[in-house]
Amino acid sequence: MQTTGALPEVLLLDEPLMRSMTPAEWTWVLSLPGLRLGIAYSTMEFALACHADPALRRHSVNLLPLNVRLDVWLSIVKLIVHGGSYVCPEVIAALPHEERTEAVGVSGLTQRQLDVLQQVADGHSNKSIAKNLGLSIHTVKLHLHNGSIRLGARNRTEAAMRFREMRP
Structure with a gap:
């Protein structure tokens, strides 16, 4: 070259x-x-x-x-x-779970995904999250879906668990 x-x-x-x-x-x-x-x-x-x-x-x-x-x-x-x-x-x-956590880290998620996942991990419903964050339920579901994909989670519960594992 x-x-x-x-x-x-x-x-x-x-x-x-x-x-x-x-x-x-x-x-x-x-x-x-x-x-x-x-x-x-x-x-x-x-x-x-x-x-x-x-x-x-x-x-x-x-x-x-x-x-x-x-x-x-x-x-x-x-x-x-x-x-x-x-x-x-x-x-x-x-990726294997250990590498996935390293690859994503908290910085691999958008701020809205972090906000939504934190509320999910705290046990809030989509309706409650939407009200707390001033979003539509559809937008909450979208952020939860994309955050779950980033974490390699198959469902809401697994996403909450993986989110908690990543947090200090």
Whole structure:
């Protein structure tokens, strides 16, 4: 790869390109200072291999699927460009429990997801949560659903338990 002097701050690579990169190209990519790397994957196996790669773990690596609607995909890319991080919930859900908790951490949840999960863990109903947070019941259900996916939980009770495990 040739450089023009300006180094990228964000680099988005897809699975086919990564598979074709030489070791020298890969070393160059990983040597870029302060790089936010986005990896767009086609297969879950590749995403999990990237997540487990020690060289990638030292960088801010984002894992996003290629098989989502374009508007969703562009929103994820915009998040990465603006300094956020993203790991597809399906990748997190496929990790062993210990790694999932580490991968998500409390910071992997949005503030609203944290708020809703805290209320769920405290035993509140969706109706009560909606009233307490000034949200619609539908919005509460949406935050609970997305938070549950991030935690790899299959239901409300499991989400509350995993949320409590993560809290100090």
